[in-house]
Amino acid sequence: MIIEEYLYYIILPILAVSVLLVFCRFVMGPSIADRVVALDLLITIGITLIAIYSIVYDQSTFLDIAMILGLIAFLSTVAFSYYLEKRNRKKREKQQREEQQDE
Amino acid sequence: MKNRFLSNILLTFIWVAITGSFEFANYLFGFILSFIIMYVITKGRGSAKYFKIVPKLIGFIFFFLWELLKANLQVAYDVVTPTFYMTPGIVRVPLDAETNLEITLLANLITLTPGTLSLDVSDDRKVLYVHAMYLKDKQDFIDDIKNGFEKRLLEILR
Amino acid sequence: MLIAILTGFVFAILLFFGGKNIVSGKLALLPALIPLSLFIYFVRFIKDISNNEIVHKTYEWIPSLGINLSFTLDGLSLLFSLMITGIGTLVFAYTSAYLKGNNYLDRFYGYLAVFMAAMLGLVLSDNLISLFVFWELTSISSFFLIGFNNTSLASRKSAFTALGITGLGGLLLLAGGLVLGSITGTYDISEMLQHKDLIANSDYYLLVGCLIFGAAFTKSAQFPFHFWLPGAMKAPTPVSTYLHSATMVKAGIYLLFRLSPLMGSTNFWNTTLTIVGLITMVYSAFHCLFRTDMKGVLAYSTISALGILVFLIGLGTQESFLAAGVFIIVHALYKATLFMVTGVVDHQAGTRDITQLSGLRKVMLPVAIAGILAAISNAGIPPSIGFVGKDLIYEGTLHLENSAILLTAFAIITNVLISYAGYVAGVKPFVGKLPEKFEKVKFPHFLLWFPPVLLAVAGFVFGVFPFLLQDSLVKPIVQTTGLNTSEIHLKLWHGFTPVLGLSALTIGSGLLLYFLLKPSKKLEQFIAKFDKLSPKSIIENVVLGFTNFSGFWTSTFQSGYLRNYISIIVLFLISLMGFTLLDGTTYKVDYSSFARITVYEVVILTILVLSIGLIVFAKSRLAAVVSTGIMGYSICLLFVFYSAPDLAMTQFAIDTLTVILFVLVLYKLPKYLNLSDYKMRIRDGILSIAFGGLISILALEVLAQPVNSEISDFYAKNSYLLAHGKNVVNVILVDFRGADTMVEISVLAISAIGVFGLLKLRLKSVERFQK
Amino acid sequence: MKTLILRTASNYLLPILLLFSIFILLRGHYLPGGGFVGGLIASIAFVLHAFANGLKDTKKLLKFHPGFLMPIGLAVSFLAGLLPVIGFDEPFMTGLWMHDTIPVLGALGTAMFFDIGVYIVVQGVTLTIIFTISESA
Amino acid sequence: MEFLLAIITGLLYAAGLYMMLRRSMVKLIIGLIIISNGANLLIFLLGRITKGHPPIIPDGSKVFTEIYADPVPQALILTAIVISFGLQSFAIILIKRAYQAVKTDDLDEMNTIEEEIK
Amino acid sequence: MTQQLLLYPLLFQLFLSILLMFFWKKIETQKIISIVGGFIGVFLSALLFYKVWHYGTQTVQAANWEAPYGITFVADTLSATLVLLTAIAGMAVSFFSAASVIPARLRFGYFPIYHFLLLGLTGAFLTGDIFNLYVWFEIIIISSFVLITLGGEKAQIEGAVKYFTLNILASIIFLTAIAVLYGLAGSLNMADLAVLVPQLKNRHLVEVTAILFLVGFGIKSAVFPLYFWLPASYHTPPSAVAAIFGGLLTKVGVYALIRIFSLIFLDNEFLNDLLIVIAVLTLFSGAIGALVQKNVRKIFSYLIICHIGFMIGGLGMFTKVALAGMVFYLIHDIMVKTNLFMISGLIYRIKGTNNVKLLGDLYDKYPKLSLLMFIPLLSLIGVPPFSGFWPKVSLIIATLNEKNYVLLGAIILGSLLTLLVVAKLWSEVFWKKGEELPVRKHFLYFKQMDKARKFQFLAPIVMLAGVSLYIGFGAEHMQQLSNRIASELINNQQYIDAVMPQNN
Amino acid sequence: MSNILIIILSSLGAIFILLAAIGFVRMPDTYLRISVTTKAVTLGVGLILASAAVYFDDLSVTSRVLAIVLFIILTSPVGAHLIGRASYFSGNKMWGKSITDELDGKYQPNSHKLSSGEEFEDEDEEEDKTEHKKSDLL
Numbered sequence A: 001m002i003i004e005e006y007l008y009y010i011i012l013p014i015l016a017v018s019v020l021l022v023f024c025r026f027v028m029g030p031s032i033a034d035r036v037v038a039l040d041l042l043i044t045i046g047i048t049l050i051a052i053y054s055i056v057y058d059q060s061t062f063l064d065i066a067m068i069l070g071l072i073a074f075l076s077t078v079a080f081s082y083y084l085e086k087r088n089r090k091k092r093e094k095q096q097r098e099e100q101q102d103e
Numbered sequence B: 001m002k003n004r005f006l007s008n009i010l011l012t013f014i015w016v017a018i019t020g021s022f023e024f025a026n027y028l029f030g031f032i033l034s035f036i037i038m039y040v041i042t043k044g045r046g047s048a049k050y051f052k053i054v055p056k057l058i059g060f061i062f063f064f065l066w067e068l069l070k071a072n073l074q075v076a077y078d079v080v081t082p083t084f085y086m087t088p089g090i091v092r093v094p095l096d097a098e099t100n101l102e103i104t105l106l107a108n109l110i111t112l113t114p115g116t117l118s119l120d121v122s123d124d125r126k127v128l129y130v131h132a133m134y135l136k137d138k139q140d141f142i143d144d145i146k147n148g149f150e151k152r153l154l155e156i157l158r
Numbered sequence C: 001m002l003i004a005i006l007t008g009f010v011f012a013i014l015l016f017f018g019g020k021n022i023v024s025g026k027l028a029l030l031p032a033l034i035p036l037s038l039f040i041y042f043v044r045f046i047k048d049i050s051n052n053e054i055v056h057k058t059y060e061w062i063p064s065l066g067i068n069l070s071f072t073l074d075g076l077s078l079l080f081s082l083m084i085t086g087i088g089t090l091v092f093a094y095t096s097a098y099l100k101g102n103n104y105l106d107r108f109y110g111y112l113a114v115f116m117a118a119m120l121g122l123v124l125s126d127n128l129i130s131l132f133v134f135w136e137l138t139s140i141s142s143f144f145l146i147g148f149n150n151t152s153l154a155s156r157k158s159a160f161t162a163l164g165i166t167g168l169g170g171l172l173l174l175a176g177g178l179v180l181g182s183i184t185g186t187y188d189i190s191e192m193l194q195h196k197d198l199i200a201n202s203d204y205y206l207l208v209g210c211l212i213f214g215a216a217f218t219k220s221a222q223f224p225f226h227f228w229l230p231g232a233m234k235a236p237t238p239v240s241t242y243l244h245s246a247t248m249v250k251a252g253i254y255l256l257f258r259l260s261p262l263m264g265s266t267n268f269w270n271t272t273l274t275i276v277g278l279i280t281m282v283y284s285a286f287h288c289l290f291r292t293d294m295k296g297v298l299a300y301s302t303i304s305a306l307g308i309l310v311f312l313i314g315l316g317t318q319e320s321f322l323a324a325g326v327f328i329i330v331h332a333l334y335k336a337t338l339f340m341v342t343g344v345v346d347h348q349a350g351t352r353d354i355t356q357l358s359g360l361r362k363v364m365l366p367v368a369i370a371g372i373l374a375a376i377s378n379a380g381i382p383p384s385i386g387f388v389g390k391d392l393i394y395e396g397t398l399h400l401e402n403s404a405i406l407l408t409a410f411a412i413i414t415n416v417l418i419s420y421a422g423y424v425a426g427v428k429p430f431v432g433k434l435p436e437k438f439e440k441v442k443f444p445h446f447l448l449w450f451p452p453v454l455l456a457v458a459g460f461v462f463g464v465f466p467f468l469l470q471d472s473l474v475k476p477i478v479q480t481t482g483l484n485t486s487e488i489h490l491k492l493w494h495g496f497t498p499v500l501g502l503s504a505l506t507i508g509s510g511l512l513l514y515f516l517l518k519p520s521k522k523l524e525q526f527i528a529k530f531d532k533l534s535p536k537s538i539i540e541n542v543v544l545g546f547t548n549f550s551g552f553w554t555s556t557f558q559s560g561y562l563r564n565y566i567s568i569i570v571l572f573l574i575s576l577m578g579f580t581l582l583d584g585t586t587y588k589v590d591y592s593s594f595a596r597i598t599v600y601e602v603v604i605l606t607i608l609v610l611s612i613g614l615i616v617f618a619k620s621r622l623a624a625v626v627s628t629g630i631m632g633y634s635i636c637l638l639f640v641f642y643s644a645p646d647l648a649m650t651q652f653a654i655d656t657l658t659v660i661l662f663v664l665v666l667y668k669l670p671k672y673l674n675l676s677d678y679k680m681r682i683r684d685g686i687l688s689i690a691f692g693g694l695i696s697i698l699a700l701e702v703l704a705q706p707v708n709s710e711i712s713d714f715y716a717k718n719s720y721l722l723a724h725g726k727n728v729v730n731v732i733l734v735d736f737r738g739a740d741t742m743v744e745i746s747v748l749a750i751s752a753i754g755v756f757g758l759l760k761l762r763l764k765s766v767e768r769f770q771k
Numbered sequence D: 001m002k003t004l005i006l007r008t009a010s011n012y013l014l015p016i017l018l019l020f021s022i023f024i025l026l027r028g029h030y031l032p033g034g035g036f037v038g039g040l041i042a043s044i045a046f047v048l049h050a051f052a053n054g055l056k057d058t059k060k061l062l063k064f065h066p067g068f069l070m071p072i073g074l075a076v077s078f079l080a081g082l083l084p085v086i087g088f089d090e091p092f093m094t095g096l097w098m099h100d101t102i103p104v105l106g107a108l109g110t111a112m113f114f115d116i117g118v119y120i121v122v123q124g125v126t127l128t129i130i131f132t133i134s135e136s137a
Numbered sequence E: 001m002e003f004l005l006a007i008i009t010g011l012l013y014a015a016g017l018y019m020m021l022r023r024s025m026v027k028l029i030i031g032l033i034i035i036s037n038g039a040n041l042l043i044f045l046l047g048r049i050t051k052g053h054p055p056i057i058p059d060g061s062k063v064f065t066e067i068y069a070d071p072v073p074q075a076l077i078l079t080a081i082v083i084s085f086g087l088q089s090f091a092i093i094l095i096k097r098a099y100q101a102v103k104t105d106d107l108d109e110m111n112t113i114e115e116e117i118k
Numbered sequence F: 001m002t003q004q005l006l007l008y009p010l011l012f013q014l015f016l017s018i019l020l021m022f023f024w025k026k027i028e029t030q031k032i033i034s035i036v037g038g039f040i041g042v043f044l045s046a047l048l049f050y051k052v053w054h055y056g057t058q059t060v061q062a063a064n065w066e067a068p069y070g071i072t073f074v075a076d077t078l079s080a081t082l083v084l085l086t087a088i089a090g091m092a093v094s095f096f097s098a099a100s101v102i103p104a105r106l107r108f109g110y111f112p113i114y115h116f117l118l119l120g121l122t123g124a125f126l127t128g129d130i131f132n133l134y135v136w137f138e139i140i141i142i143s144s145f146v147l148i149t150l151g152g153e154k155a156q157i158e159g160a161v162k163y164f165t166l167n168i169l170a171s172i173i174f175l176t177a178i179a180v181l182y183g184l185a186g187s188l189n190m191a192d193l194a195v196l197v198p199q200l201k202n203r204h205l206v207e208v209t210a211i212l213f214l215v216g217f218g219i220k221s222a223v224f225p226l227y228f229w230l231p232a233s234y235h236t237p238p239s240a241v242a243a244i245f246g247g248l249l250t251k252v253g254v255y256a257l258i259r260i261f262s263l264i265f266l267d268n269e270f271l272n273d274l275l276i277v278i279a280v281l282t283l284f285s286g287a288i289g290a291l292v293q294k295n296v297r298k299i300f301s302y303l304i305i306c307h308i309g310f311m312i313g314g315l316g317m318f319t320k321v322a323l324a325g326m327v328f329y330l331i332h333d334i335m336v337k338t339n340l341f342m343i344s345g346l347i348y349r350i351k352g353t354n355n356v357k358l359l360g361d362l363y364d365k366y367p368k369l370s371l372l373m374f375i376p377l378l379s380l381i382g383v384p385p386f387s388g389f390w391p392k393v394s395l396i397i398a399t400l401n402e403k404n405y406v407l408l409g410a411i412i413l414g415s416l417l418t419l420l421v422v423a424k425l426w427s428e429v430f431w432k433k434g435e436e437l438p439v440r441k442h443f444l445y446f447k448q449m450d451k452a453r454k455f456q457f458l459a460p461i462v463m464l465a466g467v468s469l470y471i472g473f474g475a476e477h478m479q480q481l482s483n484r485i486a487s488e489l490i491n492n493q494q495y496i497d498a499v500m501p502q503n504n
Numbered sequence G: 001m002s003n004i005l006i007i008i009l010s011s012l013g014a015i016f017i018l019l020a021a022i023g024f025v026r027m028p029d030t031y032l033r034i035s036v037t038t039k040a041v042t043l044g045v046g047l048i049l050a051s052a053a054v055y056f057d058d059l060s061v062t063s064r065v066l067a068i069v070l071f072i073i074l075t076s077p078v079g080a081h082l083i084g085r086a087s088y089f090s091g092n093k094m095w096g097k098s099i100t101d102e103l104d105g106k107y108q109p110n111s112h113k114l115s116s117g118e119e120f121e122d123e124d125e126e127e128d129k130t131e132h133k134k135s136d137l138l
């Protein structure tokens, strides 16, 4: 019983504070990359939240969700990186075109 | 080598089945037990590499964990204290690792240890660009990686 | 009788399919045999009817609605049937010559046949609903007849106007009939007569009266709905002859006549009819003075005659009904003649402009005879039947108890003007000098001049021998009103009475007027100045205003702006919800039933709220998308906390995929601009907050209600034992509610196909239309 | 974005994810999971592969157009639901169960096949959508 | 907690609607996503929430022995989520296609077909 | 096997859709499957109708879980009738699609999606479960989205965005309503809800729930002031698609309203009044909207709205006579509106445009076709004894019984304006001397078609015109049918008993 | 015994995560933020999951925990690599006190090809473009 309470009153708040901190950075940005990393981080901390929660409620089922989170959270990072690259290329092509026109 | 490993696992399962205790400790115990057994029964029959790698692998894991912990503490210190002591920079690290797997593992391990971040591998796979937080001497840094992670990793993989 | 009616329809259908062959060439006269045989059929009934018999037939049609095809043949309907078929025969025959060589003669006959059948059905129906059915069919067929020259804009407009006015009347008739039905419990007029008291004492009496009047006045072109009739003169002359003088326009008269015994003898009924009839007859008779188109003259005089009929029915005495009955016959005979005459003139001389026409007797004597005879009958000069008719009118007005003198005076004025109209149309073209340009006018075809002559002569035969009509038709007609008929004696000569004096006065004034006032363009232009005040233009303006309003209303609501649509819908929803939810409810929520709040919940909720804020206020599209992702993941965590692992997994996977989709699409889009201004944002914000607030209140209220967990208990009990699964959510998905899932995967498949088609299918210009 | 690191990682992740998706699919009747999530994970595996190696490679790997999975999956689910109607004059979707249970999967019944159909459809759908978009990007 | 969730649900509806009322099509779709989440949460909330007891029959028992969360709303939401995934993907592609066809993301410029009546 | 007869029309459509997907690229095969399938569908639906007519309401408990635990499918007379009409209209449009939809569209899944749409319609009519109804609605929506956007022309996309958004909004409101209903009553089975909801203490909340349903379904049935999506989009897809949309999509909304209000939310004075107000404004807005339009299909679109008003009015009065009128109108309207949009397609193929200003001459050049097209127009106006007339009789009687003169006036005005709109249409499109339009390259005009295609074009129009004629001239049968449906709707106990016999 | 282990593991894990979060907020540039968080979080997650494994003391849980940790170890550095790289492309500046950037100028601007800096060669621009067009999902 003590463990559950320890986790509940000590660990969960620490994690919660971490989540909030990360979210602060998400709000602050400044670049999209920071936001994407924040998102990734939030999910990863979410995994720990779920893990602790599953201990507190003695429901190991929740770890399954953590598993899925761990597996596919990564994909949104991949997607956003892809976006950033593509967008960057597009910008550069546009710049080049304009430069060529200037010449 | 793969066969050995598989046999090892198989034996572990047999052990667990026999004992009927499905606890983690029992698996671990079964694994060690069957490793020893296999070491004994295949001793001197040529393909002893497997038995050399496993201890190295275990050693590597501990090395990795130690590095992880050590550098985490370093960063932690930097993070909690008001001023930063960082001297960051992106460094070009020439690679001895050749195969995709080698390079990827190396890069990932470098990233996972604090203070360093593998940014990219050159297209000709000769150079790894690493972002480092505490960069005092470039050559020292490169040597650390080459003699530490890369060497140990390649020992295991090759 | 049903067969009699159906004959026309069947014939029409035949014409539509093989028409060209039937009516082309020499067989063109054939169609006339149809009305002729029907005429003979109806003539056979004269004897029975004059013996006070009534023929009644009922066929079941829609018993569930109490609607039957029941037909009655009594004096009134016999008169109309004879007119419809008799004049119909002549018109059919006349048409074969008039429209000879017209490409669409088959169509024309088809319409005429439909019209004739419908008109027969109308006058024979005893059931008010079936009467309405035929009433509408006459409107539709007349639409086609008026618009026969369909390439002419004026024709189309007139057809449209006529249909609009008579269509409105028809709907009023339907409503009136249905009210009568709901009062009396039957739609059969003969049965209704037995419940006369119910009607008179009903709360609906006024309503029914107004509805019936609306129907009759529109159909019979009473002021202020009269203007469609002059417009309808755009139709070929046979149509004007048949529909717009002899038959269709009299349908309203027929209706009033028919319903008088049922609804008449009240102040409302009689006064309204008298006044409307009076206004109509005087107003339009006056208008005859200002027309130069022969048909225009005749149209206004027809309206005036219809006004006289309404007026007479409104008087509601035995004498006035007698006068009305006779006048129907009189008018049919002379007006049909005059129209046909006009048609011949138009057909041969190529114009109907009365100011140009004269002396045509030299080239078409029989036509001139018909015209002059008809004009005489029209003017009420003895020994024509017109004289009899006019006398009866004066007798009807003179013997009134109230305002006899005044009404008689109006009748005289009307008659004077009408007789003027008759001279203008029936005499003026034929007398005087034949202008040069008409010297080469050819003598008309036999079938063009014979029908009018026949009709005109008939007017004199009946004038000389009025007893021919007395027992056979006139008495039975009056009989249908339920009044005493024993004292009716039609005579040409009554001796020297005041009425005779009035007749003489009328004839004299009419002739005088004709000699003094010649129709001219000036007069026509003079009256045109008052067009703005005419009911026609007033109603046209109203219609125009209505159309403009329609455009305004439609484009206001259908503005093209999606956000307006959404706003209106949500506004509608929240005003209704707000009205019911906040109105008088005591807002009571049992907070004690709510679970305690924990730190991590607060953190997740905070993040949820903040991420929503970020989405709403994001400056970049990608930031909005990332924030949406965070929102989704927070909700996913909520699902974890509240025991929904399956949900959490699915939501998480789907959110990730959605992010990927967005990312794949986004970088192709243009800049993410904030396009709305400050005011708009405030407005939308208020609307949104109101919406969200109501949803929150609703949720809280529902949460305070007791729970019924019968169904989930069943699942909990049986999920493993009967459905062999322990994850109840999954068992529900694949078993208890598997049908949902089957549909759901179909939805997914469809959307994938849709996406595939949307992106891969680009129609090339060739493909766009070619098959 | 075909970086070496991502490519290598994705080559190892693909089988792991696929295996994992089947695992999630099969356990759905007893524990969280099932056809939907399973199918989504499987498609995520392929999407990841496509990100790392390019669409062409992934398509080559799949051998046929993923859209083809949709009618197949639908047919599997449909037949699983139809079997009781055709064979036993029971209502559509009535669960039919084998008497004996199978070690890993537990009881074997039409519901399982239904869920497998779902799994296939979801994969077909997700992959079709994502592949189509990236092809026309 | 239910109280806060009810407020959040309302907030989701409000934010979703607000986004739908913007002129950008991307915002419109995001709005739809938000409001769908709101609806899901509403089903979840009104089906009553339970902490830490997923509707999964524990190992070794054949029926529930203790309290459990109502599985019905969960199944409904699952269906709704998957359906809205289908719709959302279609919508997202629609943005793309609309941009190709109409060359704008601005909804106000997408009413040529409706203007012709005026 | 006959026990499950109720599900056959449903399962058969699903089967067809899946089968068609397997023949993805073989569009000729797809055409044959669709048409043959259409006939079989009519046959199956007719069987179902026969059974319901003679043996009363049929039910099937899907997956064999007794109500209210599983999903119940119910065919009372109303449902069976609508399923049959769907099948008939569906078959006609299959035919018409085979002739009129261009191959490019067919190659991208037109037929599978089309049959999914029919599946959705059939399912919506047959389900006895409120959430299942939502799911069917979704399949209808998504397949209609796909059909409306297939081809991706600019106009299509613009229309689709509005169509899409507003319909999804409707779905979300519907879902919200389900959430509240489940929160209050704890059940989803409509018969069960019919028992539970009247017992609920908090009537305010029940009323709010009803309003949510009203608005959700109201959007789908395109009533005032929720109809915007319809005129914005119905003229953009191929005419075959518009035909099935025009005939059936809004009717599903109406059906859902009927179901909900006759079964669950009974006798609420406020709601009934509200429905009547909505009906009046719907009639009015639709009619005047049609009056000012210049495109044949837009005119028809507004007429759809207008005529929805008749049905909503009937529902609002909720007497037996009114309901009978409403049901009769529903039956009539499905056939006529489907046909009208096919006719618009025919006109388009003849002249290459649907713009009223440019059209003309049809009566001169194609007199027989014109008269063929005139039949549905007559039905539309409700010229007696064509089909639109009889339901109006019942509706007017009902307004008189209820002394609802405003609605009476609206019905008369709506009818009159419909008459005028059609007259105007006729005079502009058929009578007027049309402008000489430049001959379009790559355009297949009607006169250029071969006999077989002409037949495919005209057969469905003739068929539906025939059905309309039957409805009008055989009004007695329809009236009996409507009366029976009306009495079933008024007495909801028989529905409840059929679904949950164990309750007695 | 196991309780103490759980407390130790979870406390350490939570602290590392907290540190990572603080670091994430405090670090001055994107690369540093990525760098700090990847490992701290990996370690933290691993520790906390380990505590769960100890708590449940059940093979299936343990294997799941192992799986999760393995996944994270496998994926998070890859993610860091990708986002770091992307961040470099989008021109995120390094912190002012950074001492060197050997990556500067090594990327081909259009193809994003990365040179090792040993054999820098001028690639044909046109070839780049065509390749870009072909690559679909890249």
Ligand code: NA
Pocket (backbone or CB within 6 Å): B071, B109, B110, B111, B112, B113, B114, B115, B116, B117
């Ligand atoms: Na490191």
Ligand code: NA
Pocket (backbone or CB within 6 Å): B111, G034, G037, G038, G039, G076, G077, G079, G080
């Ligand atoms: Na990392």
